[in-house]
Structures are given as C-alpha cells and as structure tokens.
Amino acid sequence: xxxxxxxxxxxxxxxxxxxxxxxxxxxxxxxxxxxxxxxxxxxxxxxxxxxxxxxxxxxxxxxxxxxxxxxxxxxxxxxxxxxxxxxxxxxxxxxxxxxxxxxxxxxxxxxxxxxxxxxxxxxxxxxxxxxxxxxxxxxxxxxxxxxxxxxxxxxxxxxxxxxxxxxxxxxxxxxxxxxxxxxxxxxxxxxxxxxxxxxxxxxxxxxxxxxxxxxxxxxxxxxxxxxxxxxxxxxxxxxxxxxxxxxxxxxxxxxxxxxxxxx
Amino acid sequence: xxxxxxxxxxxxxxxxxxxxxxxxxxxxxxxxxxxxxxxxxxxxxxxxxxxxxxxxxxxxxxxxxxxxxxxxxxxxxxxxxxxxxxxxxxxxxxxxxxxxxxxxxxxxxxxxxxxxxxxxxxxxxxxxxxxxxxxxxxxxxxxxxxxxxxxxxxxxxxxxxxxxxxxxxxxxxxxxxxxxxxxxxxxxxxxxxxxxxxxxxxxxxxxxxxxxxxxxxxxxxxxxxxxxxxxxxxxxxxxxxxxxxxxxxxxxxxxxxxxxxxxxxxxxxxxxxxxxxxxxxxxxxxxxxxxxxxxxxxxxxxxxxxxxxxxxxxxxxxxxxxxxxxxxxxxxxxxxxxxxxxxxxxxxxxxxxxxxxxxxxxxxxxxxxxxxxxxxxxxxxxxxxxxxxxxxxxxxxxxxxxxxxxxxxxxxxxxxxxxxxxxxxxxxxxxxxxxxxxxxxxxxxxxxxxxxxxxxxxxxxxxxxxxxxxxxxxxxxxxxxxxxxxxxxxxxxxxxxxxxxxxxxxxxxxxxxxxxxxxxxxxxxxxxxxxxxxxxxxxxxxxxxxxxxxxxxxxxxxxxxxxxxxxxxxxxxxxxxxxxxxxxxxxxxx
Numbered sequence: 001x002x003x004x005x006x007x008x009x010x011x012x013x014x015x016x017x018x019x020x021x022x023x024x025x026x027x028x029x030x031x032x033x034x035x036x037x038x039x040x041x042x043x044x045x046x047x048x049x050x051x052x053x054x055x056x057x058x059x060x061x062x063x064x065x066x067x068x069x070x071x072x073x074x075x076x077x078x079x080x081x082x083x084x085x086x087x088x089x090x091x092x093x094x095x096x097x098x099x100x101x102x103x104x105x106x107x108x109x110x111x112x113x114x115x116x117x118x119x120x121x122x123x124x125x126x127x128x129x130x131x132x133x134x135x136x137x138x139x140x141x142x143x144x145x146x147x148x149x150x151x152x153x154x155x156x157x158x159x160x161x162x163x164x165x166x167x168x169x170x171x172x173x174x175x176x177x178x179x180x181x182x183x184x185x186x187x188x189x190x191x192x193x194x195x196x197x198x199x200x201x202x203x204x205x206x207x208x209x210x211x212x213x214x215x216x217x218x219x220x221x222x223x224x225x226x227x228x229x230x231x232x233x234x235x236x237x238x239x240x241x242x243x244x245x246x247x248x249x250x251x252x253x254x255x256x257x258x259x260x261x262x263x
Numbered sequence: 264x265x266x267x268x269x270x271x272x273x274x275x276x277x278x279x280x281x282x283x284x285x286x287x288x289x290x291x292x293x294x295x296x297x298x299x300x301x302x303x304x305x306x307x308x309x310x311x312x313x314x315x316x317x318x319x320x321x322x323x324x325x326x327x328x329x330x331x332x333x334x335x336x337x338x339x340x341x342x343x344x345x346x347x348x349x350x351x352x353x354x355x356x357x358x359x360x361x362x363x364x365x366x367x368x369x370x371x372x373x374x375x376x377x378x379x380x381x382x383x384x385x386x387x388x389x390x391x392x393x394x395x396x397x398x399x400x401x402x403x404x405x406x407x408x409x410x411x412x413x414x415x416x417x418x419x420x421x422x423x424x425x426x427x428x429x430x431x432x433x434x435x436x437x438x439x440x441x442x443x444x445x446x447x448x449x450x451x452x453x454x455x456x457x458x459x460x461x462x463x464x465x466x467x468x469x470x471x472x473x474x475x476x477x478x479x480x481x482x483x484x485x486x487x488x489x490x491x492x493x494x495x496x497x498x499x500x501x502x503x504x505x506x507x508x509x510x511x512x513x514x515x516x517x518x519x520x521x522x523x524x525x526x527x528x529x530x531x532x533x534x535x536x537x538x539x540x541x542x543x544x545x546x547x548x549x550x551x552x553x554x555x556x557x558x559x560x561x562x563x564x565x566x567x568x569x570x571x572x573x574x575x576x577x578x579x580x581x582x583x584x585x586x587x588x589x590x591x592x593x594x595x596x597x598x599x600x601x602x603x604x605x606x607x608x609x610x611x612x613x614x615x616x617x618x619x620x621x622x623x624x625x626x627x628x629x630x631x632x633x634x635x636x637x638x639x640x641x642x643x644x645x646x647x648x649x650x651x652x653x654x655x656x657x658x659x660x661x662x663x664x665x666x667x668x669x670x671x672x673x674x675x676x677x678x679x680x681x682x683x684x685x686x687x688x689x690x691x692x693x694x695x696x697x698x699x700x701x702x703x704x705x706x707x708x709x710x711x712x713x714x715x716x717x718x719x720x721x722x723x724x725x726x727x728x729x730x731x732x733x734x735x736x737x738x739x740x741x742x743x744x745x746x747x748x749x750x751x752x753x754x755x756x757x758x759x760x761x762x763x764x765x766x767x768x769x770x771x772x773x774x775x776x777x778x779x780x781x782x783x784x785x786x787x788x789x790x791x792x793x794x795x796x797x798x799x800x801x802x803x804x805x806x807x808x809x810x811x812x813x814x815x816x817x818x819x820x821x822x823x824x825x826x827x828x829x830x831x832x833x834x835x836x837x838x839x840x841x842x843x844x845x846x847x848x849x850x851x852x853x
Contacts, residue, residue, distance in 0.1 A: 233424070
C-alpha cells in the first residue's frame with residue numbers, strides 16, 4: 001500500500017506539473033506592458049510554488065514508501081527538531097513575503113501612480129446586463145447625469161438635456177473604443193448591482209460599484225478587438241454580459257467617434 | 264420509572280429522549296454527523312447538475328425536465344436555475360457540511376471523551392444548538408420550493424443584488440429571505456455550540472489533563488471554537504442588516520440613485536462594500552473553522568499509524584493559534600478588486616502570505632511525523648496522508664491568489680474555484696473521511712471494511728485531482744466563475760473541452776462515494792465488533808468501551824502521560840496510554 005500511495009502521488013504530481021506548464025501557452029495575448037509584468041510575476045510565482053509542490057509531494061510519497069510498516073522495524077522516538085522547524089519557517093516566510101512585495105509593485109504602478117497628462121478619460125457604467133460607454137466629446141467635459149432621467153432607449157445614462165457640457169457627449173453600448181498607444185483611464189460605475197470589468201488581454205479586472213467611480217488605467221500596445229467578460233455575479237444574465245474593447249489607430253478612433261455621434 | 268437519580272447523567276428513557284431530544288454529547292455528535300451526511304449528498308447532487316450544464320450547455324435532458332419542471336422546463340437548464348444551484352451548493356457545503364461535521368459531529372462526540380469528561384459543560388445548550396442548526400437546514404431547503412426558487416447570488420450574497428428583492432432576479436425574493444433566516448439561525452446555533460466547546464475544554468478536563476497534554480484534536484476544536492465565537496456574530500449582524508434593507512426600508516448596503524429593471528430604487532446612503540467587509544470578516548476565519556479540526560484529526564491519525572510521537576507538538580499548537588489569530592487580519596484579500604483602497608490591499612496581501620508560514624510549518628511537521636515511522640496503512644491513515652497532499656496543493660495556489668497584482672487577472676476565475684475546492688473543500692472532506700474511518704468503531708462499535716475503504720480512497724484521490732487541477736488551467740485561460748455558459752466567448756474556446764473532462768471526473772468521483780455509503784450501511788450491521796482500542800492508540804477515548812456507555816467512563820480517568828507516546832524505548836508495548844499508571848513506564852525525555 002505504501003508503494004501504491006507513492007506511485008499515485010508521484011503520478012498526480014507529474015501530471016499536474018505538465019498540465020500547468022502547458023496551460024501557459026493557452027493564455028490570452030498580452031495587450032500592454034502592465035499585462036506583461038503581471039504575467040512575469042505570475043510565472044515567477046508558479047515556478048516557486050511548483051518547486052515547493054514537487055518537493056513536498058515528493059517527500060510525502062518517498063516517506064510513505066520508505067517507512068512503510070514492516071515487522072521488526074521500530075519507529076524513531078523523537079518529539080521534534082527545533083532548528084528544523086524554526087529554520088524552515090524562516091526560509092518559507094522570507095520567500096512568501098518577498099513574493100508579496102514583488103507582487104505589490106505591479107499593483108502600485110497600476111493603482112497608485114499619477115495618470116499621464118494626455119490620458120483619455122472614458123466613463124463605463126454597468127447595468128444588468130450591458131455596459132454603457134460615455135465619452136466626453138470635443139470639450140473634454142462629461143455632461144451631468146440624473147438617475148430620474150434614465151431611459152433605456154433614448155437616454156441610458158440619464159444625461160441632463162440643458163447641461164451644455166453634455167451636448168457633445170457620445171454614448172455607446174458594449175463597445176469601448178480606444179486609440180492605440182495612448183494612456184486611457186476608465187471611470188467605472190454601475191446603475192444597479194455589482195459588475196466587474198475584466199479584460200483578459202490586459203490582465204486587469206475591476207469591480208464596478210454603484211455609488212462609486214473607480215478608475216482603471218491602461219495603455220494598449222497594438223490594435224485589435226478584445227473580449228470583456230463580466231467577472232462579478234450580477235444576475236441571471238451574468239454569463240452574457242459581454243463587452244468589446246476595440247483598439248484603433250488614432251485617426252480611425254477619431255472617425256469612429258464622429259460616426260457614433262452621428263448615430 | 265426508576266427512582267430519581269442524584270446526578271443529571273442518568274440514562275434517559277424512551278426513544279425520543281434517547282435518540283431525538285437527547286442531551287448526551289455522543290448522540291448529538293451523531294445527529295450533527297448525520298445532518299452533514301444528508302447535506303453533503305444533496306449538495307453533491309447539485310454540483311453534478313451544474314457540471315452537466317457546464318459540459319453540455321445546450322443539451323436537452325428529458326428526464327431532468329420531469330424532476331425540475333420550472334428550472335428545466337423544456338429539458339434545458341434555465342440560467343437562474345443554474346445560479347440557484349451555485350448558491351445552494353456553496354451554502355450547504357460551507358455551513359452544513361464543512362462547519363457541521365468536523366465541529367458539531369466529531370468534536371461533540373470526541374471532545375468530552377478525549378478530556379475525560381462525562382459530557383459537555385452544558386448538555387441542554389448542546390441539544391438546543393443542534394436543533395437550531397437542523398432548523399436552519401430545513402429553512403434553507405424550503406428556498407427551493409418558494410416562488411422564484413432559491414437565490415441566485417452565490418453563497419457570498421453580495422448586495423445590491425441580494426438586497427433589492429425579486430426585481431433583481433428570480434430567487435432574490437422569498438428564496439433570498441429564507442436564505443438569510445437560515446444563515447442567521449446557523450450563526451446562533453454555532454455561537455452557542457462554540458461557548459459550550461470553550462467551557463468544556465477549560466472546565467471539564469479530568470485530573471492530570473493539563474492543556475499541555477491535550478490531544479491536537481482537542482486543541483484544534485478549542486481554537487476553532489474561539490474563532491467561531493468571534494466570527495459568527497459578525498455574519499449574524501450582517502444578515503440582520505441585510506434583512507432590514509430588504510424588508511424594513513433601511514439602506515445599510517444600498518446607495519442612492521439605483522435604477523433596476525428600469526425602476527428607480529428608493530434607497531440612499533448605503534455601501535455595498537460594507538457587506539463585503541462584514542461577510543469576509545466572518546468568511547475568511549470560516550475557512551479555518553472548516554480546516555482546523557481536519558488539521559487536528561490529521562495530526563492525531565498520522566501519529567497513531569506512524570507509531571511515532573507527533574513531530575513538534577508545541578509548534579503544532581502554536582501554529583494552530585497563529586493561524587486562528589492571523590485569520591482575522593486577512594479578510595481583505597477577497598476584496599482586492601472590489602473597489603477597496605489599493606493601499607490596504609497591499610497590507611492584506613503581505614499579511615495573507617505571512618499566514619502561509621504557520622501553515623507550511625504544519626506541513627513540515629506532518630512530514631516529520633511520518634519520517635522514520637513504522638507506517639500502518641489503514642484507510643484512516645491513507646485519507647490523512649491524502650489530506651496532507653491536498654493541503655499542500657491547495658495551500659500553494661493560495662500563494663498566487665494572495666498577491667494583489669495576480670488577483671487582477673485570477674480573481675473570480677476558475678483558478679479561485681479550483682484553489683478553494685482543494686484546500687477548503689476536498690482537503691477538509693479527506694480529513695472527515697479519515698476521522699470517520701478512524702472513529703467509526705468508537706462511535707458505533709463496529710469497524711468499517713478496510714478493503715472497501717482503500718478502494719474508496721484510491722478512486723476519490725484520483726477523482727478529486729482530476730476535477731480540480733483542470734479548473735486551475737481554465738483559470739489561467741481567464742475563465743470567469745459562475746458562468747452558466749461560456750460559449751459566447753471566443754477566447755474561452757480552448758477551455759470548453761476541459762469542462763467535459765471535469766464533468767466526467769466529477770461523475771466518476773461521485774459514483775465512487777457509493778462505496779463509502781455501502782461500507783457504512785454494511786459495517787453498521789455486519790462489520791467486525793470493535794474492541795475498546797482497535798488502533799492501539801493512546802488518547803482517552805480509547806480507554807472506554809466501543810461505543811462508550813452513557814456516562815463515558817466507568818470511573819473518572821486520571822492522566823499521567825503526554826498524548827502521543829509511541830515507540831518509547833524500554834516500554835513493554837509500542838504505545839503508552841494517557842491514563843497508564845506512571846510507575847509501569849520510566850518517563851523518558853526526548
């Protein structure tokens with residue numbers, strides 16, 4: 001039974017390592033430098049815990065086989081080993097805390113750095129089960145909005161009609177278009193329940209909370225169309241609350257805005 | 264009728280008094296254990312339904328249409344029915360299985376026996392705790408049968424979704440109200456039970472049973488009771504506030520200006536994040552409420568069947584206490600992307616990885632316990648070794664999820680689902696299996712069938728890894744959790760075949776559990792009769808008959824030895840029971 005247990009644990013360990021290693025190739029493309037930094041930290045972490053995984057499972061399997069019960073064998077009468085226990089704790093603690101601090105560097109760049117001066121600000125407001133996308137227009141100022149004016153068809157964000165700042169605003173549904181190579185700040189909110197704006201290609205995700213406007217910054221490196229699944233359970237249509245991030249060349253983006261305003 | 268007995272410990276008469284409204288900790292322990300068994304069967308079947316939907320999202324199931332005429336009316340599962348399965352599976356497993364069996368079940372039965380007491384400190388309170396918990400389960404099950412069905416907001420019940428009533432979705436009306444009442448009852452029952460465990464451990468130990476001689480299991484139940492006493496009242500308060508928001512017009516969790524389904528909501532001034540703080544202030548310690556008793560049982564069982572003293576007893580107790588304490592300072596790691604301050608996220612992240620240190624120390628000491636041993640591979644031992652393997656696997660992925668920047672990608676994906684199912688789900692379940700195979704002879708007087716048990720172990724170990732390792736792969740692909748159907752998303756095309764693999768693995772694993780139930784039923788009637796101490800173990804529960812008499816011991820035991828004295832050189836046999844007289848054995852020092 002000791003041998004069988006050792007073989008089982010060995011096989012499970014080997015299979016897990018191979019499968020996790022292969023999974024890396026199946027991850028979504030990397031659309032930003034920040035996404036690359038997240039992946040670098042992820043791979044460093046996976047390698048570290050992979051080594052610990054193989055070591056611990058290996059010892060478990062080896063000990064189970066090596067010390068399997070036999071007539072005439074006497075177990076060691078030991079109650080512990082202080083140096084081993086303290087030493088291993090210190091080593092493990094140093095490794096874990098180092099990972100936490102390194103992991104916080106990418107986080108700090110995303111959430112604590114000052115926004116770049118030419119940042120494009122876009123409001124994204126979730127509702128069951130769609131994303132309303134709000135551009136400030138040429139004046140760069142968002143029009144005021146009032147929840148009592150919400151109308152699903154004509155005024156999904158409840159923009160106040162006599163507010164001059166709102167006249168040139170552009171509102172689209174489910175498509176967030178951004179220019180390539182320019183810093184973008186999304187200001188995320190919600191009309192009803194929690195949602196989460198998740199862009200796998202950017203390796204970022206931020207819950208949207210009614211009553212709050214939460215900034216999320218990124219800079220897309222190349223053009224293309226990327227899926228935005230909702231990542232916070234928001235009701236029966238959660239699975240089909242799908243947005244699209246379109247990264248366009250600067251001139252295409254300008255033309256797109258004009259076209260959206262016309263519609 | 265017998266003459267009134269001077270002690271309250273006289274055996275009660277009649278079926279009701281003996282088996283239903285009993286104050287005997289052993290009967291109550293079995294009641295909790297049976298409640299968990301019922302809950303685990305229901306919750307497991309719910310998960311199979313979920314797996315069928317995930318693997319074959321457009322498939323028509325005519326048979327299921329007959330069983331669930333509303334949720335699967337045309338044979339295809341409705342999205343709200345899928346989400347109600349998610350909610351109920353999680354709620355039942357977390358509360359009525361992972362909290363109920365390790366503490367209420369094994370803790371109730373074994374704690375008084377292990378410390379040489381005749382019963383718990385407050386037997387009537389103990390009975391009340393069980394019946395409140397049992398009522399909570401019935402109330403929860405009722406949610407399936409009310410208008411709109413069971414709630415669809417997940418076991419975390421985040422507002423505003425959970426606070427707005429049926430306008431937010433089916434199941435958020437009466438079903439959600441029943442869910443809150445059930446959880447509030449459960450909290451009350453758990454607090455009463457925790458008080459009882461603390462009073463029993465502190466006040467009812469027999470002569471010689473100092474805290475330093477407590478078995479690790481008793482230390483684990485004690486620490487768990489402290490955590491439960493501090494954590495459950497917070498959830499109870501949160502639940503009451505949520506109930507008031509829904510039914511009394513308050514706005515603790517709902518901000519102003521909400522428009523739901525085209526209707527302006529008449530609430531203002533609340534904060535959805537407040538619920539998350541209250542919930543996870545309970546919710547993270549709850550993970551340790553589920554796993555610490557399993558750690559205790561594993562420590563115990565590894566020592567018994569390695570025929571070796573537990574490696575680093577003091578460090579193991581210290582690690583339990585450290586985990587219990589630190590467990591109250593890490594709840595924010597569930598909220599990195601919630602909109603909480605990014606500064607506090609960094610603090611929570613570092614504290615979270617620090618809690619990995621006592622957890623890793625426990626693993627080192629479990630490996631130290633089997634190192635140099637003379638291992639007896641009973642089924643209980645195999646499940647305890649399986650627990651160590653799963654604890655390592657699930658713990659290590661926590662090192663990834665505890666980091667702020669990795670949560671940006673991995674939070675709310677299947678990586679999280681795989682992680683917590685391994686560490687909190689199946690690791691804890693393996694410890695419960697280990698405890699069941701180990702203590703069944705004491706509880707019922709007969710041994711379980713070892714051959715069936717070993718086959719059950721092998722199939723379950725392979726099965727659970729085959730279910731939950733692929734979920735990590737789907738998580739790395741960015742697959743969000745709680746999705747009824749992922750086929751809307753082209754980037755998830757490669758994840759779909761894994762859903763099929765996981766579903767078959769789940770069906771296989773669930774089918775393998777039939778062996779366990781066959782073993783239970785067969786062994787209860789036909790299993791070999793258990794002697795007082797079939798495993799040649801040292802702790803006090805093995806000094807009395809199997810099953811123990813009503814008052815546990817024929818004479819109050821006196822303890823002279825540490826709990827894990829195996830293979831002491833010069834001793835006449837390879838174990839020294841805690842109450843063996845001191846003269847017969849020379850007290851050696853390690």
